[in-house]
Amino acid sequence: MKDSKMATAEKKERQSRGNVNINKDRCKGCGFCVEFCPTHALRFSEDFNALGYHYPVRLEEAACTGCDQCGAFCPDFAIFGYRYKSHT
Template sequence: MPLRLWRKPLDSEKIKIPEGEVHVLKDRCKGCGFCIEFCPKEVLEQSEEFNIKGVHPPQVKEETVCILCSFCEAVCPDFAIFSVKKDCKGGC
């Protein structure tokens, strides 16, 4: 298609995409980094701080892009991370 798509779709405001909220249980983390590596939206990054086990737990970099796939939850060997549906206005 030589006509490249460039306009903002007319329905872009109406499209509802689930939004997630990520919670990290820092002291459970052993720093394997799976959640960071596998997050499809690159929501997470390694933090600077040390936890009780002496590793860097993940921290949320860009929460607005989380689409609640919950894969971080599934992939974590230590049950140290989970995501929940974000409360938001407008009933999304």
């Protein structure tokens, strides 16, 4: 049986070991994060930010490992990744 799109997103989110924090108004739309995300978990926004650029948004269908590769690439300090950590 084929999962619905929503169900896939939920599944991926469960598989995600981390997430990204995006400060969209600092972004200048260079696309380093979108291009080089190892799990392709980012895409460009449709709308513009305050500076007039398309900024990255999290692609719900893909898992984020929280590797922070996007954060390391970002020339504008607009995004960073972080890992979830189990807590008992």
